[in-house]
Structure formats: C-alpha cells, structure tokens
Amino acid sequence: MSGFKRVTLADVASRVGVSAITISRALRTPEKVSPQLREEIARAIDELGYVPDRAARALASSRTDVIGVLIPSVTNNVFSEVLLGIYTAVENTPFDIQLGNTRYSSLKEEDLLKVFLSQKPAGLIVTGIDQSETSRALLKNAACPVVQIMEIDEDPIDLMIGFSHYEGARTATAHLIEQGYRRPGFAGARMDPRSQRRFRGFRDVATEAGLYAEERVITTTAASSVTLGAQLFAELIERAPDLDCVFCNNDDLALGVLFEAQRRRIAVPGQLGICGFNDLEMMAAAEPPITSIRTFRHDMGRRAVELLVDAIAQGRPRSGAVVDLGFELRKRSSTRSR
Amino acid sequence: MSGFKRVTLADVASRVGVSAITISRALRTPEKVSPQLREEIARAIDELGYVPDRAARALASSRTDVIGVLIPSVTNNVFSEVLLGIYTAVENTPFDIQLGNTRYSSLKEEDLLKVFLSQKPAGLIVTGIDQSETSRALLKNAACPVVQIMEIDEDPIDLMIGFSHYEGARTATAHLIEQGYRRPGFAGARMDPRSQRRFRGFRDVATEAGLYAEERVITTTAASSVTLGAQLFAELIERAPDLDCVFCNNDDLALGVLFEAQRRRIAVPGQLGICGFNDLEMMAAAEPPITSIRTFRHDMGRRAVELLVDAIAQGRPRSGAVVDLGFELRKRSSTRSR
DNA sequence: CATTGAAATGTTAGCGCTAACAAATGGATC
DNA sequence: GATCCATTTGTTAGCGCTAACATTTCAATG
Structure with a gap:
C-alpha cells in the first residue's frame, strides 16, 4: 500500500498543458507567471496533491529551505522557550528548522556546524558569542546569513540579538x-x-x-x-x-x-x-x-528568525545589525523592599 | 570567500583512482569493498574533507536519513526530556532528527505528517495513540517504521513504547x-x-x-x-x-x-x-x-530511536511490538506516611 | 505597420548521488 | 588448466528539480 507513485512537477505540467519550469516558477516566483495560468496551476496542484521534492530542489538549486539552529541544551527551559519562539516564527515561512544540540561543547558545535553548512542552509542561528576560532571562521565564510542569539557585543559575525x-x-x-x-x-x-x-x-x-x-x-x-x-x-x-x-x-x-x-x-x-x-x-x-x-526568550527566538528571513529575502549577507532586547528586574517578595 | 567548490564523490574517486560508485559503497556498505581500498578511501575522504550531499543521496535513492519526530510541545519539560533521549540515541547513527511541533492539535499533526512523509523519512516518532483517522491511515501506509511514544495500548500502528x-x-x-x-x-x-x-x-x-x-x-x-x-x-x-x-x-x-x-x-x-x-x-x-x-522519559526517547533504527536496518515494517516502560511511585513527604 | 522590448513561457543540461545491471578478478575445484 | 562461483569493481542512466539561456507573445511606439 505504500507504493503511491510520487506526483512530480512534470505530472502537474502535463495536466495543465505547460512545461515543468512554468510550474516551478508558479511556485517560487508567482509574479513571473500570468495570473490565469497561476490559478490553473494552483488548481492542478491541489487536485493531484503535488508536494515538491525538497531533495530535488536542493540538488538543483544548491540551496535549501532549512534554517540550522545550534543550542547548547534542549532540556534547559531557557532554550526551549527560545526554540518555541523560533518554531512559531518559522510556521508561516517556507523554512524548516534543523536543530543541533551542542551540549555546551564548542567541539561538538564545530562538528555540527560543518554538517549543517554542508547542507547549504538558508540561514543559521547559533547561541552566544563564544564560538571557537574555527567555528567563527566557518560562520564568517558561510554562504548564508547567521544570527547569534542570547548575547550581544560589538563584534557580531553577522546578525545578533540578545541582551547583556x-x-x-x-x-x-x-x-x-x-x-x-x-x-x-x-x-x-x-x-x-x-x-x-x-x-x-x-x-x-x-x-x-x-x-x-x-x-x-x-x-x-x-x-x-x-x-x-x-x-x-x-x-x-x-x-x-x-x-x-x-x-x-x-x-x-x-x-x-x-x-x-x-x-x-x-x-x-x-x-x-x-x-x-x-x-x-x-x-x-x-x-x-x-x-x-x-529575559525575553520567546521574542528572541521569534525575532532571530525574522532577522534571518529578511536577510535571506534581501540576499544581503553580513549586515552587522545588533538587537539588544534588554532585560527587566522583577522585584518580588524574595528580596526585602525598603 | 564563500565559494569553496564542493568536494564530490567524483573528486574522492579520482584521487583514489577508482570510480565514484566504489566510494559510495565504501560509505554505505563498507563490507562490500576490500579492506585496503576501504582504508585508502577513508584517508582520501579525510584529506579532501568530503561530506556527502544529503540532497543528492535522497534524490538518487529516494530515501533519507531523517527521522521525523512529532511532539505536542517543545517547552513542556516532559517532552523536552524525551527529546533529549532521542537526540542522544541518534548521535551515533547516520540519522538526523526533523522535529515537528503539533501544539496539541491533530489537524496540525496531520499537516506535519504529510510534509514529513513527502520527504520520505527513514522513520517516524509520533506522540500518543490519539491520532486522527486520516493520520492513522497515513501512518499505516507509511513506507517507513513508525513508533508511537508516551502511551501503550493493544492497537499499535507499528511500534510502540510508553506506559499506562x-x-x-x-x-x-x-x-x-x-x-x-x-x-x-x-x-x-x-x-x-x-x-x-x-x-x-x-x-x-x-x-x-x-x-x-x-x-x-x-x-x-x-x-x-x-x-x-x-x-x-x-x-x-x-x-x-x-x-x-x-x-x-x-x-x-x-x-x-x-x-x-x-x-x-x-x-x-x-x-x-x-x-x-x-x-x-x-x-x-x-x-x-x-x-x-x-516516568522514564529519557529512556523512552532513547529506546524509541533504537526500536526505529533496528526496524529500519531489518527492513521489517509493521512489527506490532509494544514496550511498556512502566512507572514508579515515588513516595515523599508531601503525602503522609502511616 | 514595422520596430522594440518587456513579459511570459520553453529548451537544454546537469546538480551529486545511487540502482541496476555488467564486467573483471581471483581462488577453489575437478 | 578449464570451470565455476563468490567477491570486488565498473558503466550507464536517471532521481525531480532549477539555472541559464532561448524563444514566443503582444502591447506600445514612431
């Protein structure tokens, strides 16, 4: 029962009576396809249940819709809230999250980074400002925008959002x-x-x-x-x-x-x-x-993705933008109030 | 600086003086390549810094090394510990985790499932036993092993690990x-x-x-x-x-x-x-x-992956195995001890 | 009404890898 | 030393998509 023939671009194309590239364009750059055709294509895609093959797309375009995220821990509440913000923000974009758990080890971070980079991600989110020299170099040379989260300083690799x-x-x-x-x-x-x-x-x-x-x-x-x-x-x-x-x-x-x-x-x-x-x-x-x-962890995740998506859209790497989200002292009864 | 030419199988092949398929085999089925060649290839891969292109592999073999994981929440400690177990277990396997956050919605689960399935995952981990009819059908027909985690009952889709x-x-x-x-x-x-x-x-x-x-x-x-x-x-x-x-x-x-x-x-x-x-x-x-x-959340994540990896290796789908991890009452001072 | 050029669509080739089959190699056996 | 068969390696084609370039269409213009 599992052998449903995959519906390809070509199937949609022959259904509509156009060539495959037109379907591809209707999906990626709809403004370059005439409105009536666009609609017809949308209908055909729906009827056939076409789902693009990410692997083929990645191979052909040497790009992916994957945003790599490197965090030191998945169980720490702080990071899981950041993660939630990231997942929330990514929801209405074409991007997917690929999560890497560095376990607070910069060696592991380096390894993961190499793996991630070899998959040509659309963007990267890394935690903190204390990457190893090698990691920093890899990130500097990365072909995609990079956001450092959780901290701020004057020397961002690319984008940065966090607090002091x-x-x-x-x-x-x-x-x-x-x-x-x-x-x-x-x-x-x-x-x-x-x-x-x-x-x-x-x-x-x-x-x-x-x-x-x-x-x-x-x-x-x-x-x-x-x-x-x-x-x-x-x-x-x-x-x-x-x-x-x-x-x-x-x-x-x-x-x-x-x-x-x-x-x-x-x-x-x-x-x-x-x-x-x-x-x-x-x-x-x-x-x-x-x-x-x-601290504003959910916001940090959400806005990190927004920064990334903007940078990807604009194809403008290495912007050097630093966003300080600040923090707030919450005075409560565990400390005296004079 | 970002335009490093990708190192391909062909590069490694010509370096060693064999054909590309041999390198491919050395990587995926090393037992089919003679030991000395294997070693030579390993050395060349190391020297050239070759990293396989997952997209190309996926396209050519219509399989991926991705294990899809669907959980209802990333911030709930319970699930994040399961997740940690999953990430730990996956570490020494060729598999990658693709995480989907269903937010306790079976509609969202269905959507994510469709997306995941279209990427031809090597395996799937889903939470609980309350999938929608549609989701259940999708999972039953999936071309990969499926583990349901967190609960047990007598009607597993495929594999199951949890407790009552x-x-x-x-x-x-x-x-x-x-x-x-x-x-x-x-x-x-x-x-x-x-x-x-x-x-x-x-x-x-x-x-x-x-x-x-x-x-x-x-x-x-x-x-x-x-x-x-x-x-x-x-x-x-x-x-x-x-x-x-x-x-x-x-x-x-x-x-x-x-x-x-x-x-x-x-x-x-x-x-x-x-x-x-x-x-x-x-x-x-x-x-x-x-x-x-x-409850044994870390174990559950870890063993869910192990079940999956075994099932993938054996190419034996739909086994119906149910693992009951049980639970333990921890009596502490918040309840009277008579 | 020929000319121009922007907009819409098509053709060709190839991304990097693996499936499927083909061929070569090298003992063991009679 | 011919035959067989298991082991090892190679050849060819193509996965589904998109880049790059080509062609067609058609409205605007002098």
Missing part, C-alpha cells in the same frame, strides 16, 4: 544591595561563558560597593538544577554563615536555594534575600515569589 | 487513599487525551473506594504551569474546603498547589496531601519533597 548578561547581573546585584543586604553571595552552576559574565556582573558591583567576599561565592560546572541549588546553598551557608542574600546564576538554582532555606528555617526575605535570573514562569508562583531578571 | 497513564494515576490515587486521605481532589490542566486517562484512573480508584466527589475535581484546557496550579488549588479549596489531598495531572500543577497551600498556611502533608505526575527533577528538591509518579 553582565548588565543583567549588575542590575540584580545592585538591587540586593539597595535593599540593604550587605553580605551578598553568588551561586552558579554550569559555568558557561554566559554564566561567567553574570558572575562578573555580580563581582564588579559587589566589589564597587566594598561588599565582595570570595567565601560567599560557590560555583560548579555541573548542570544546573533545583536539587543542585539546594546543595550549593547548603554548602555556601555552612562556609559563610553570615551570608544575607544570594544572587543565583539562574532560576532553577534560586528555587533550590529557597527550598533549602525553608528546610533550614531561614526566613526569606528577612534573613536571606534570593534573586534568580531569567524569570521562568514558576518564579512568580513560588512562595514567596522570587525576584528575578526577566 | 491510567495505571499510573490509579497507583497515585490508591497511594493517597492508603495513607489515610479520605477526600481526594484532582487538578488537571491541558486536558489532552493523556491527561484524561489520568483523570479516569483517579476517578475509578476514588469511586471504587467510595470517595469520589465531583466538586473536588477541577480541570481546565489551559496550558499547565506552576502559576495555574496555584490558581486551580485556590479555586478548588474555596469550593471544597474539606478537601484533604490533591492528585495533580502533572508536576507543575503539584508545585503550584504546594506554593498556594504554603500561602494559605495549610500544612503539607498533615492537612493536605499532594501527589504529582512525571517526577520532574524539582519534585525531590521541594520543601517538602513532593510525591510523584516517576
């Missing part, structure tokens, strides 16, 4: 200090480059205020989780019992810190202030609700 | 009743077919124990979230103040219930027992840790 993790962390830390906390701590997991920039934001503001202390910093390369947040806080509070607030690398950790504080009967926000990063949905629902730095 | 949501819910509800709770409630969001089967498991066990009451059931079609869990519980407890435990459709809701209970100074597990479903990582870290039904 450093400034986000500065804002969070400044908030803690403004609220009267004087012995700020930092908890960080999966210290990838973005996390490290957040740490630097924390460190710089704390240092400027004369409140930085290394014993109040705990980090690990392990993957972030709520459980890990609880563990890190347990270690941190043993080591630095005078700690009066924690800025967490991300919301999972922050939630873990909250739970561990509750277990230890440490009052939040009275004895301990907690601030997360990303403002996942659950932060507002927690008890107490947790202060966090909101 | 109904039985999971029964186990959870029985646990609540065993622990002495007598006025069990149910909170459910996004009442998709799987959620409905969970509800039925709850209802049946509660009814059998003579403890079912409709006013203690609250459901919504809205997407599940922690915030929603808190809201649903708030409504539920107003409506049925005598409620003494809640079985939640999933862990997001359960966490929301816990937070809302804390806000209302309702003691967990003393005054209120809470049980979730899926056992996301955070359940064990919560304060108190939340009882849940553990």
Whole structure:
C-alpha cells in the first residue's frame, strides 16, 4: 500500500498543458507567471496533491529551505522557550528548522556546524558569542546569513540579538544591595561563558560597593538544577554563615536555594534575600515569589528568525545589525523592599 | 570567500583512482569493498574533507536519513526530556532528527505528517495513540517504521513504547487513599487525551473506594504551569474546603498547589496531601519533597530511536511490538506516611 | 505597420548521488 | 588448466528539480 507513485512537477505540467519550469516558477516566483495560468496551476496542484521534492530542489538549486539552529541544551527551559519562539516564527515561512544540540561543547558545535553548512542552509542561528576560532571562521565564510542569539557585543559575525548578561547581573546585584543586604553571595552552576559574565556582573558591583567576599561565592560546572541549588546553598551557608542574600546564576538554582532555606528555617526575605535570573514562569508562583531578571526568550527566538528571513529575502549577507532586547528586574517578595 | 567548490564523490574517486560508485559503497556498505581500498578511501575522504550531499543521496535513492519526530510541545519539560533521549540515541547513527511541533492539535499533526512523509523519512516518532483517522491511515501506509511514544495500548500502528497513564494515576490515587486521605481532589490542566486517562484512573480508584466527589475535581484546557496550579488549588479549596489531598495531572500543577497551600498556611502533608505526575527533577528538591509518579522519559526517547533504527536496518515494517516502560511511585513527604 | 522590448513561457543540461545491471578478478575445484 | 562461483569493481542512466539561456507573445511606439 505504500507504493503511491510520487506526483512530480512534470505530472502537474502535463495536466495543465505547460512545461515543468512554468510550474516551478508558479511556485517560487508567482509574479513571473500570468495570473490565469497561476490559478490553473494552483488548481492542478491541489487536485493531484503535488508536494515538491525538497531533495530535488536542493540538488538543483544548491540551496535549501532549512534554517540550522545550534543550542547548547534542549532540556534547559531557557532554550526551549527560545526554540518555541523560533518554531512559531518559522510556521508561516517556507523554512524548516534543523536543530543541533551542542551540549555546551564548542567541539561538538564545530562538528555540527560543518554538517549543517554542508547542507547549504538558508540561514543559521547559533547561541552566544563564544564560538571557537574555527567555528567563527566557518560562520564568517558561510554562504548564508547567521544570527547569534542570547548575547550581544560589538563584534557580531553577522546578525545578533540578545541582551547583556553582565548588565543583567549588575542590575540584580545592585538591587540586593539597595535593599540593604550587605553580605551578598553568588551561586552558579554550569559555568558557561554566559554564566561567567553574570558572575562578573555580580563581582564588579559587589566589589564597587566594598561588599565582595570570595567565601560567599560557590560555583560548579555541573548542570544546573533545583536539587543542585539546594546543595550549593547548603554548602555556601555552612562556609559563610553570615551570608544575607544570594544572587543565583539562574532560576532553577534560586528555587533550590529557597527550598533549602525553608528546610533550614531561614526566613526569606528577612534573613536571606534570593534573586534568580531569567524569570521562568514558576518564579512568580513560588512562595514567596522570587525576584528575578526577566529575559525575553520567546521574542528572541521569534525575532532571530525574522532577522534571518529578511536577510535571506534581501540576499544581503553580513549586515552587522545588533538587537539588544534588554532585560527587566522583577522585584518580588524574595528580596526585602525598603 | 564563500565559494569553496564542493568536494564530490567524483573528486574522492579520482584521487583514489577508482570510480565514484566504489566510494559510495565504501560509505554505505563498507563490507562490500576490500579492506585496503576501504582504508585508502577513508584517508582520501579525510584529506579532501568530503561530506556527502544529503540532497543528492535522497534524490538518487529516494530515501533519507531523517527521522521525523512529532511532539505536542517543545517547552513542556516532559517532552523536552524525551527529546533529549532521542537526540542522544541518534548521535551515533547516520540519522538526523526533523522535529515537528503539533501544539496539541491533530489537524496540525496531520499537516506535519504529510510534509514529513513527502520527504520520505527513514522513520517516524509520533506522540500518543490519539491520532486522527486520516493520520492513522497515513501512518499505516507509511513506507517507513513508525513508533508511537508516551502511551501503550493493544492497537499499535507499528511500534510502540510508553506506559499506562491510567495505571499510573490509579497507583497515585490508591497511594493517597492508603495513607489515610479520605477526600481526594484532582487538578488537571491541558486536558489532552493523556491527561484524561489520568483523570479516569483517579476517578475509578476514588469511586471504587467510595470517595469520589465531583466538586473536588477541577480541570481546565489551559496550558499547565506552576502559576495555574496555584490558581486551580485556590479555586478548588474555596469550593471544597474539606478537601484533604490533591492528585495533580502533572508536576507543575503539584508545585503550584504546594506554593498556594504554603500561602494559605495549610500544612503539607498533615492537612493536605499532594501527589504529582512525571517526577520532574524539582519534585525531590521541594520543601517538602513532593510525591510523584516517576516516568522514564529519557529512556523512552532513547529506546524509541533504537526500536526505529533496528526496524529500519531489518527492513521489517509493521512489527506490532509494544514496550511498556512502566512507572514508579515515588513516595515523599508531601503525602503522609502511616 | 514595422520596430522594440518587456513579459511570459520553453529548451537544454546537469546538480551529486545511487540502482541496476555488467564486467573483471581471483581462488577453489575437478 | 578449464570451470565455476563468490567477491570486488565498473558503466550507464536517471532521481525531480532549477539555472541559464532561448524563444514566443503582444502591447506600445514612431
């Protein structure tokens, strides 16, 4: 039952009584086909149930309608929301998404990039600004537009959309200090480059205020989780019992810190202030609700695709456009309000 | 700089001094090429940096190395963990994943299926057992193996791997009743077919124990979230103040219930027992840790791919194999232990 | 009414690979 | 050493589409 003969362009063409290329044009550049023919072709395509063969198209035109996306993790909520934005935006375009999971490894990223590039993608979305030299060169020379997402700096490969993790962390830390906390701590997991920039934001503001202390910093390369947040806080509070607030690398950790504080009967926000990063949905629902730095992940995915689609349409590679989506401090009850 | 001439099979062939088909064979069926030649070819491929052109391969062989995956949501943790399993398993195979997001719509599923099928995938992974008649027919006639994941029943389209949501819910509800709770409630969001089967498991066990009451059931079609869990519980407890435990459709809701209970100074597990479903990582870290039904999502993704790859290798379609991964009740402090 | 040129449609070739069949090679066997 | 057969390698054609160039059509113009 599976042997339905494929309906080809030629089938549609002979049905309409024109040549195959005309059908091809009606599909790709309809303005070059007369309106009445266009309509007739549309009808024939419908009746025959013709679906273009992407492989043949790709081979003939040496282009594809694939947008390659490289993200470090599929399970991290942050990236899955970006991904949702990407899928949403792609929905009404002819493009398809090809996802690659780099697992936070720039070697794996390089490999995936080579595979992706060999498929001649229409565009590429890559995460962050810390590509290896090789990857960067590959991307610079890519025959398609490239968007870097999640971060911004002054040296985009091509397009860029994101926000400053450093400034986000500065804002969070400044908030803690403004609220009267004087012995700020930092908890960080999966210290990838973005996390490290957040740490630097924390460190710089704390240092400027004369409140930085290394014993109040705990980090690990392990993957972030709520459980890990609880563990890190347990270690941190043993080591630095005078700690009066924690800025967490991300919301999972922050939630873990909250739970561990509750277990230890440490009052939040009275004895301990907690601030997360990303403002996942659950932060507002927690008890107490947790202060966090909101980032615009869905928008980032959506607009990354829009940037790409525009660039592809205009055939204008290497534009250097940088979009700063910013962030927002969401003050909630896990930090004191003076 | 982007105009590197593509390295083709022919280039490798002339370098080695054989014909193109031999290189092709060395790549796809190495056992049919003599060992020394194989080695020589491998070296040449390496030196020239040859990467096969998938489009050309697909066109010539009318097959692809793409495994299509249809899931209802990319942001739901449950599916993203399945996805991770899938990506992990696919890593050391020649296959690629093409992801489709059905957004819980069987119409969208049908559309995606048609698109996927027209690309002649090597295999398909679809979520659940509630495909539309059309989709089911398409899948039955598909020229490739198909795995249904997340659920099990006696009528697989081809392969199937999952567990019984109904039985999971029964186990959870029985646990609540065993622990002495007598006025069990149910909170459910996004009442998709799987959620409905969970509800039925709850209802049946509660009814059998003579403890079912409709006013203690609250459901919504809205997407599940922690915030929603808190809201649903708030409504539920107003409506049925005598409620003494809640079985939640999933862990997001359960966490929301816990937070809302804390806000209302309702003691967990003393005054209120809470049980979730899926056992996301955070359940064990919560304060108190939340009882849940553990499901094996990563394994499910991984083994779904393995089933598929085996079926593809054996060219044996429609096997009817059903794998029950089961589930496990994780008793924690959010439910009384007698 | 011949000329022009833009718009609409067609012809030819080939993208890079593999299916299907063909041929060569090299032992084992009588 | 002729015969057979399995193993290894090659030849030819074509998958379905589009690039590049060619041709036709037809309205506008002097």
